[in-house]
Amino acid sequence: MSEFSFANLTPDFILDAIESVGIYPESGLLALNSYENRVYQFKADDNFRYVAKFYRPYRWSDEQILEEHQFAFSLQEAEVPMVAPIKRGGDSLFHYQGYRFALFPSVGGRQFEMDNLDQLEILGRYIGRMHRVAGTQQFKHRPTINCQDYLYNAKDALLKSQLLPMHLETPFVTILEHLIEKTEQEYQQVEQIRLHGDCHAGNILWSGEHLMLVDLDDCRQGPLIQDLWMMLNGDRQEQLVQLDTLLSGYEEFNTFEQRQLNLIEPLRAMRMVHYMGWIATRWQDPAFPRNFSWFATDKYWEQQILALKEQFATLHEPALRLIP
Template sequence: MSEFSFANLTPDFILDAVESISIYPESGLLALNSYENRVYQFKAEDNRRYVVKFYRPERWSDEQIREEHQFAFSLEAAEVPVVAPIKIDGESLFHFQGYRFALFPSVGGRQFEMDNLDQLEVLGRYIGRMHSVAGATSFSYRPTVNCQDYLHNAKAALVESQMVPMHLETAFMTILEQLIKKTEQDYYQVDQIRLHGDCHAGNILWAGDSLMLVDLDDCRQGPMIQDLWMMLNGDRQEQVIQLDTLLSGYEEFNSFEQRQLNLIEPLRAMRMVHYMGWLATRWQDPAFPRNFSWFATDKYWEQQILALKEQFATLHEPALRLIP
């Protein structure tokens, strides 16, 4: 099956797949915002609302997807608020005519406010609880947060894609190589645990009076700071306050290794490069040129040259430290 065969997911095909597990949609399908996979919401005859996720072919193995699901189940069992897949006859990963999919309860909620310190403290508690469960065992099949995938493979994807405009290629590749070299020097090994992996504001909801973590699709092994640093924004003083707030909640449930603060800017650099590589890798999927058209413009690459230079300079600055 071609990696970019999502075009075969017609409404009739999706309905047939869902009905193959004895769930019978009553409403139409509402496509939800997802590019890596294909995700749809619907109401079923049992009057419940569901979300069905079709996994991108060839991205994860069955073993890796089942580890994602098992991680969610272990968090749910420990009363960590996370949206876990639904089991039917003891199974949560389903197959239909070459596609793999999972079913989830539909969970609504309002957007997480990154500049709200009260919400940040609650989030810190939840991530601390999540990590206290996550540290009990390790993934066997899921990937790790590492320089090869986030930097070198991403750079190779950019080179192969030929998306960088020719007249900007030298400037872009020069700063990219400098950033990669510096990031590799600064990203040292620490204890790794199971992570959410992509813990940003878009994957956090306020449902009722409680917070809910969603989308474990990128869960992997890595440093605990990976699930915290994406909440930091603004100038250095603002980030110190945010970090202090997060960790005050976090350390109610789990101990934090202070030297991991040195990894914040290397991880930020890795995410920047990985994101560009991801877009380049997925460019043949029709959804990407449609939704990320700016990726093919000169202006975008000019901005990235500037962003990489700024991040390279930040890597040479002292790491964030908590206020004594």
């Protein structure tokens, strides 16, 4: 299937689409930082601020998007602070001339501080509550976190893209294949639940004393540690302190099994490879060469060879362990 273009999303088209569901913007459209979709903030004549999210066609089916929305609604009902889409006439997914979009309330706040232990403990509580709701049922249409998609498909996309410099192809592919083999060995099967899926600092807002989770665009089935490990940074001792803080909040609402810790580094490796494959897959979208120009430079691929080697070595080290 050919790559879809967002070129027709002109300001007039966007305004017409929003007005088709009975909301009438009175301010200009402020484009927000999103590459996979197109997202715009605006103020309407009802004096509320909204965010309109236009989905990338062919990426998700209607059923998958609606499952994302229903997950957000169920979290809100359980008093988990998740930004959920707005319903109009009972619908949360709207169609306009071949495009699909959703509307969300605009929420303010500053980015989550990963080195703030008080905020980490609060986040742990909210993720624990989220997973308690998430574990009550399974996604029927959303994908899983698996080696085929995150490693092998990503590798194929990289090699087909022809963005990898020819003189670096052999060392890059050699370490990539070693990393994939080791990651697949270490990615043990554990219980999979519904996840946020992309729970990093950029998808968490802090306003006053309140925390807000946003963006379920990558929600899927997977091991619960996926929603925790991206909060860990620094050396091993720093990560242990952060992990202990997160879990002290998490375990107030949900149980945590130590064997989940074995998946942190395999999941990190999967995210590294998947990220490269994602950019390669989207390279025909003009927004990607414009915003990821470094992806086509020798320096970037030299750095990735080193990063993959370091991650391969980390996969051979003992997993993080908390003292009971």
